[in-house]
Amino acid sequence: MAQSSAESDSESAYDRLLQKYKRIANVENAGGILSWDQQVMMPDEGTPARSQQMSALSALSHELLTDDEFGDLLDAAEADDPTDEQADVLRELRRDYERAARVPNDLVEKISAASSEAIPAWKQAKAEDDFEKFAPHLEKHVELKRQYAEHIDPDRDPYEVLFEDYEPCLPLEQAEEILAEVREVLVPMIEDIRESDTDLAVDAFEGEFPEDDQEALVRDALTTLGYPWERGRLDTAPHPFSSGTQFDARVTTRYDDSDVLGSLFSTVHEFGHALYTLGLPDEHYATPLGENRNLSVHESQSRLWENHVGRSRAFWQHFLPTLEDRFPEVDATVEEAYEAANQVYDDNLIRVEADELTYHLHIVIRFELERDLIAGDLAVEDVPEAWNDKYEEYLGIRPDTDSEGCLQDIHWAYGNFGYFPTYSLGSIMAAQLFSAAEADIDDLDGKLADGEFGDLREWLRENIHQHGRRYETNDLVKQATGEDFAADAFLDYVESKYGALYDL
Amino acid sequence: MAQSSAESDSESAYDRLLQKYKRIANVENAGGILSWDQQVMMPDEGTPARSQQMSALSALSHELLTDDEFGDLLDAAEADDPTDEQADVLRELRRDYERAARVPNDLVEKISAASSEAIPAWKQAKAEDDFEKFAPHLEKHVELKRQYAEHIDPDRDPYEVLFEDYEPCLPLEQAEEILAEVREVLVPMIEDIRESDTDLAVDAFEGEFPEDDQEALVRDALTTLGYPWERGRLDTAPHPFSSGTQFDARVTTRYDDSDVLGSLFSTVHEFGHALYTLGLPDEHYATPLGENRNLSVHESQSRLWENHVGRSRAFWQHFLPTLEDRFPEVDATVEEAYEAANQVYDDNLIRVEADELTYHLHIVIRFELERDLIAGDLAVEDVPEAWNDKYEEYLGIRPDTDSEGCLQDIHWAYGNFGYFPTYSLGSIMAAQLFSAAEADIDDLDGKLADGEFGDLREWLRENIHQHGRRYETNDLVKQATGEDFAADAFLDYVESKYGALYDL
The missing domain is CATH 1.10.287 (Helix Hairpins)
Incomplete structure (x- = not known):
């Protein structure tokens, strides 16, 4: 070397x-x-x-x-x-x-220094519910990131340039259309769910779940899904993440005694990220052909495993007995487990606690606000009110505090603008990829119900993982699915799934 | 930064x-x-x-x-x-x-490449007891390291130059005199011990000690000695070591179910290393004033805690009740614990399992052999016999296999010549430092027996740790002890301690 x-x-x-x-x-x-x-x-x-x-x-x-x-x-x-x-x-x-x-070193250093100051200020502002303490740091980041975008390309929308730090090869316009389409479907759907009389079996997993037993359970889940322990490890972190290379891709999770699904889905999510990393070709380690495409594609892998596998009836057919072995006090049917895993939290204000549907409105709100911030159409001082108004408009709920509102996420304290959309784009892509995998793999649902995850792993490796950064996002999706990247598969999926769950 | x-x-x-x-x-x-x-x-x-x-x-x-x-x-x-x-x-x-x-990049790369090949070859040779498999790699390292030394200084003894990689500022001649003096005293002393009729209480700690309980015990020991957990951690490693900086100095240990003293002394040893690192001034982090002096001084810190504290009667007065709380089946007097902790293994062939006395002859043997190797006075093919002859001469035992002989240590597979002497020099320095601390600290022995380790920690911080690389080795020792670095204190210590233990 x-x-x-x-x-x-x-x-x-x-x-x-x-x-x-x-x-x-x-x-x-x-x-x-x-x-x-x-x-x-x-x-x-x-x-x-x-x-x-x-x-x-x-x-x-x-x-x-x-x-x-x-x-x-x-x-x-x-x-x-x-x-x-x-x-x-x-x-x-x-x-x-x-x-x-194109970006001068001293601007890179200024941004890094601004983050070092903004992060503790954000922590304090959030703890004390005092947006004023964070506002000057946000102001500074907006200004520095505008300069940053201008150095890279003075002729384009600066937000577009910033977005490319996280999703370098998907046109922002396309992303915007996809997110708008999703918003238009989800806002009324969530309203319908709020007004629906359907009672899901939301208490199927109520109880006390000691941390050691939860750890044993998520290790079972990782082993079942096919995590190669000789190239990975599981640890605990306050904010779960995964990281590493194809030779060593680690996952983390966190445990809450009263919430066994929390650690399980967080682990399955990180498994999806790690599996992508592990599927990059060994022989191209440390070159673009051995590196991941970008954040949207990465998130498509985690969401596919979390939502399309982990929250499926088929997965619970297979995995519920394992969970009941670890926690004999749980006594649920597969249908009850499925319902509990797919409850829509229509009164939740917190992105990281959101369900599969409302999640995207949390993202759309941040996306719209940060676009306006960078464009100069929204002043930093007006962020809290704009934030609360959007929550009221899209989700029918209004935060009482900024801690539960515009201060909840750390991203802006790092000066990361353009990052949030990749979360939703990844989920939407996951639906399109999973739909293609269902078409390609004979009886995928039956295989998942039997605990056979190998064909799906292999499909993802062949169609996504092995290519590294070889193809740009749209080409990668088109080769894997035969279609352009779009919201259709995702919308079909949520309409069918939640229509049935909530009798819409 | x-x-x-x-x-x-x-x-x-x-x-x-x-x-x-x-x-x-x-x-x-x-x-x-x-x-x-x-x-x-x-x-x-x-x-x-x-x-x-x-x-x-x-x-x-x-x-x-x-x-x-x-x-x-x-x-x-x-x-x-x-x-x-x-x-x-x-x-x-x-x-x-x-x-x-002075060393060309391509020679650095050659040495690194030679190590990458030599390490697996050494592992295989050791496993198969086949010196021939390692010999060409050792030959290559000797040749490359001669070249390396010549680039640095063609006018000096190459071994002297190599020694300075590990101990850069102590004259080799002085090191050699000290080791020769120690050898001259220890060889007959160990012979006397072999012939002595004294039976030590060597079975005071016989039994089964589950790993979890041993870990709890060594954590007790670290806490008792004053290890700051907010700047460190304890883990398990196949070859215990410590590493880090003044902000984060970690220790490792290993456990053997039948040997509770092994994990304890290994942990106390690494504690000594970590305490040195932790005593370097925060404000000089990443500069020579905030870095450790060298391997000899580092080893003096680990040996001081391992031997002069951990193997003392005073320590066992304080710590035996803790050990007996964790392992109620142990029922020993302080004197028995002290004897078990200080048994001389006069038939042991393995350096890393050696006691405080025979250890130095293991080092002297390697030191004499590698001097001859580098000087060209010993051919690689003759190493096994020369090794065995020296073990017979100095320790009165002869290895049956090269695995237990010249293949036992990994250092030469890394091309490290000149490293071994720093182990003994560190122990010898530890005795001189501890003797000075005893003179400076009122009733040090009583304090250790009461579990008060703070004064000793502070003495070491003031006299050694806080100086970083400010002073060269002899100046550092002289300032701390008032004397030139020499073997006297060590020889007084072993003669008094082992004379009493074995009625010599």
């Missing part, structure tokens, strides 16, 4: 470029381990050193990516009659390079 | 140099986290990615240290009328820089 300064002249520009990229990717992956450790293992007072270590690594990877030699090799490789596959890799490296090289 | 390329011209060369060094130290500390993770947390199949990540970080830190700008800033800072403290820091940076810059 170590790159000698005396490169062989016989190596092609493409090969030399890839060697340079590998070093960058390895530095970033090292940063990923440090971040995992910080969230899972690090003792409380380790922060000052850890922050410096992580800053040093990200500054180095930025410098390595933006140095002139990288740009020169990129030019040379592009001019050197690349194969189709090489051309796809070069497209990815060109995008990474341009985005990094 | 992130270093902008547009440095302020008003910053002094010294400040800019220190900023550059901080980045290097942070990259190395990041590598330390990756290494800890690899040994403690990483799933089995994570190795291919981890190796690349660690190679990338070490290549980067080497390049950052050896780049021309570092050298130029060093020249400028040295010429810029440094304060005494700055001059001490510059002495350390100069040494680091010269040693790194």
